[in-house]
Amino acid sequence: xxxxxxxxxxxxxxxxxxxxxxxxxxxxxxxxxxxxxxxxxxxxxxxxxxxxxxxxxxxxxxxxxxxxxxxxxxxxxxxxxxxxxxxxxxxxxxxxxxxxxxxxxxxxxxxxxxxxxxxxxxxxxxxxxxxxxxxxxxxxxxxxxxxxxxxxxxxxxxxxxxxxxxxxxxxxxxxxxxxxxxxxxxxxxxxxxxxxxxxxxxxxxxxxxxxxxxxxxxxxxxxxxxxxxxxxxxxxxxxxxxxxxxxxxxxxxxxxxxxxxxxxxxxxxxxxxxxxxxxxxxxxxxxxxxxxxxxxxxxxxxxxxxxxxxxxxxxxxxxxxxxxxxxxxxxxxxxxxxxxxxxxxxxxxx
Amino acid sequence: xxxxxxxxxxxxxxxxxxxxxxxxxxxxxxxxxxxxxxxxxxxxxxxxxxxxxxxxxxxxxxxxxxxxxxxxxxxxxxxxxxxxxxxxxxxxxxxxxxxxxxxxxxxxxxxxxxxxxxxxxx
Numbered sequence: 001x002x003x004x005x006x007x008x009x010x011x012x013x014x015x016x017x018x019x020x021x022x023x024x025x026x027x028x029x030x031x032x033x034x035x036x037x038x039x040x041x042x043x044x045x046x047x048x049x050x051x052x053x054x055x056x057x058x059x060x061x062x063x064x065x066x067x068x069x070x071x072x073x074x075x076x077x078x079x080x081x082x083x084x085x086x087x088x089x090x091x092x093x094x095x096x097x098x099x100x101x102x103x104x105x106x107x108x109x110x111x112x113x114x115x116x117x118x119x120x121x122x123x124x125x126x127x128x129x130x131x132x133x134x135x136x137x138x139x140x141x142x143x144x145x146x147x148x149x150x151x152x153x154x155x156x157x158x159x160x161x162x163x164x165x166x167x168x169x170x171x172x173x174x175x176x177x178x179x180x181x182x183x184x185x186x187x188x189x190x191x192x193x194x195x196x197x198x199x200x201x202x203x204x205x206x207x208x209x210x211x212x213x214x215x216x217x218x219x220x221x222x223x224x225x226x227x228x229x230x231x232x233x234x235x236x237x238x239x240x241x242x243x244x245x246x247x248x249x250x251x252x253x254x255x256x257x258x259x260x261x262x263x264x265x266x267x268x269x270x271x272x273x274x275x276x277x278x279x280x281x282x283x284x285x286x287x288x289x290x291x292x293x294x295x296x297x298x299x300x301x302x303x304x305x306x307x308x309x310x311x312x313x314x315x316x317x318x319x320x321x322x323x324x325x326x327x328x329x330x331x332x333x334x335x336x337x338x339x340x341x342x343x344x345x346x347x348x349x350x
Numbered sequence: 351x352x353x354x355x356x357x358x359x360x361x362x363x364x365x366x367x368x369x370x371x372x373x374x375x376x377x378x379x380x381x382x383x384x385x386x387x388x389x390x391x392x393x394x395x396x397x398x399x400x401x402x403x404x405x406x407x408x409x410x411x412x413x414x415x416x417x418x419x420x421x422x423x424x425x426x427x428x429x430x431x432x433x434x435x436x437x438x439x440x441x442x443x444x445x446x447x448x449x450x451x452x453x454x455x456x457x458x459x460x461x462x463x464x465x466x467x468x469x470x471x472x
Contacts, residue, residue: 027422030410048437055434056406319435324400 045204049317057315065315069120076314077123080322083340084349086125087113088155088186088239094132095190102131106141110151118150125347127155127184130172132164139175146179152347153182157189158214158241165218165225173227177234182280182346185218187211187240208318215241216249219279223253226266228274235346238281240313244289247301250275276304280346282311283338284320292327305334309343356459361392362468370431372405373470381459381470384409384442386429391442392470394457397433398447404456406434412441412448 014020017037021029036050049055053065057075066072077085091109096102106129113126128145130138138154145151154176156164164173164185176183188211194200196210197217215238228234250272257264257271267274289295299308312320326335344350361373362383371383372395380395382405395405409431411424430439430448439448440456447454460471 025421025423027413027424030424034408049434054402055408056403317435317437319400321400321402 045207047317048204052317053315054317054319057319069117069124072315073121073123076312077121080312082123082322084123084125084343086127086152086184086343086347087117088127088184089113089129090157090186090188091129092157092189093129094157094160096133099131099134099137103134103137103141106131106138107144110141110145114145114148114150124150125349126151127153128181129155132156132160132169132172135169135171139171142172142175142179142181146175146181151181152349153184153237154179156183156185158185158187158211158218158238159189159191159195160218161191161193163217163221163225165221165223165227167225170227170230173231173234177231180233180348182235182237184237184239185215185241211240212242212245216245219249219275220253223271223274224264224267226264228278229266229268232278234278236279237309237346238279239311240282240284242285242287243281243283243302243308244287244295244298246275246281247298276302276307280307280309280342282309283325284311284313285318286320286325292329295327296329299330299334305337306342306345308338309346310339356471358462358469358471360467361470364463364466364468366468370405370407370409372403375472379472380405381472382407382431383461383468383470384429384431390461390463390468391429392459392461392472393431393440393442393445394459396456397435397438398454398456399433399436399438402433402435404431404433404440407432408434409442412439 017032021032024032031046034050035046035048037046051065057065059065059068059071061068076082089109091105093102093105093109096105109129110126117124118126128142128151130141132138142154154172156172162168173183195207196213201207201210219238222228222236253271257267261267287295287298310322310326312322322339326338330338359375361375361381362371366383366385368385368387371385373381373383375381380403382393382395384391384393386409393404395403397404409429411426412428412430414423414425416422429442431442432439438454440446441448443458445456445458462469
């Protein structure tokens with residue numbers, strides 16, 4: 001009898017990783033247990049530690065690190081005597097394809113930041129989470145919070161579906177500039193495109209290391225598309241992207257501008273000068289060269305004492321401790337700028 | 351190099367569970383006390399990198415060297431302590447960092463079990 005029905009596509013899913021662990025080697029069992037990874041989804045890298053967090057950052061109730069304002073206050077603000085800390089909620093509303101849901105989530109995240117965090121301790125400041133998939137709605141969200149002094153910047157994630165300099169995103173930057181709020185571009189995110197220009201790498205160490213590639217792309221895009229030229233009051237903060245790569249990038253961009261400026265005639269000055277005037281960066285994760293003097297040389301090459309602002313990245317595993325992260329070789333005046341003055345000036349604090 | 355003047359200090363009962371524990375000496379020094387069955391090790395409870403408390407980390411075998419694509423295995427004969435912050439690994443016997451053994455080291459202490467108690471020379 002001839003076959004009547006052939007099903008050529010059947011999917012089977014493990015109920016959880018526990019379903020699979022009996023079939024893993026001891027190494028991979030330990031890896032899965034330590035990382036707390038869930039059943040793999042597309043494009044996923046287990047983050048070495050569960051929730052990519054310090055192992056001591058889990059609140060006593062066992063919930064997600066960074067979910068308990070009181071515990072975070074004690075473990076971070078009180079422990080290190082931090083005066084003000086800026087919250088960057090990494091709820092990836094922009095990853096949702098349902099824009100209505102994403103916009104509702106965007107508002108919910110900002111309400112939660114205001115009411116559960118900023119209201120609980122005057123040292124917290126918020127960042128306005130926006131949905132980069134819907135720049136018009138994001139602009140309205142920025143306007144909604146613009147007069148609330150608890151929010152001090154607008155937050156985007158560096159890995160996006162398109163470079164942020166492109167005109168589709170301009171409403172976000174215009175609204176931020178109008179509100180006098182810097183736009184922070186933070187490590188992470190992801191669009192419908194591979195996380196590197198060469199496709200998907202295999203390992204988390206690669207994912208984590210080459211994040212700077214996305215920062216370079218966004219910075220060059222913002223400059224070349226004329227965002228800074230159109231909005232001279234706009235300030236952009238590169239958050240958790242490192243900074244040692246910046247001098248080489250600016251040398252290359254400045255050189256190219258000299259020969260290719262006719263392609264982007266709205267750029268009427270050296271890109272490096274624009275960046276030094278309108279862009280800032282946070283310190284964590286500090287690059288750690290064997291010779292700390294080399295880091296000072298990099299700072300000298302950037303030649304902008306206002307450029308760097310200290311950050312810890314709490315509660316993540318690559319946390320930088322305030323009392324240990326900055327090399328001793330950094331002169332006292334610059335150290336003070338990095339630890340407090342530059343941020344106070346940019347965000348209007350203190 | 352250990353100082354001969356260091357005294358043996360009673361730090362715990364031998365009923366302590368397998369794993370990594372924090373104990374504090376009278377002078378305030380913290381010790382990460384590690385147990386696996388009948389084996390005990392003690393390290394200073396401060397990571398030399400950024401100061402994390404190492405006793406919040408995990409102990410496992412050293413990942414054995416291999417080539418890309420080969421099976422990755424653990425060598426339980428060479429236990430390491432993994433820092434709870436940045437994941438730096440330390441040899442529990444010598445306290446040396448696996449990544450940079452010549453320059454990064456956490457102090458290690460001798461341990462003995464006597465009269466139902468665990469003693470650390472510190």
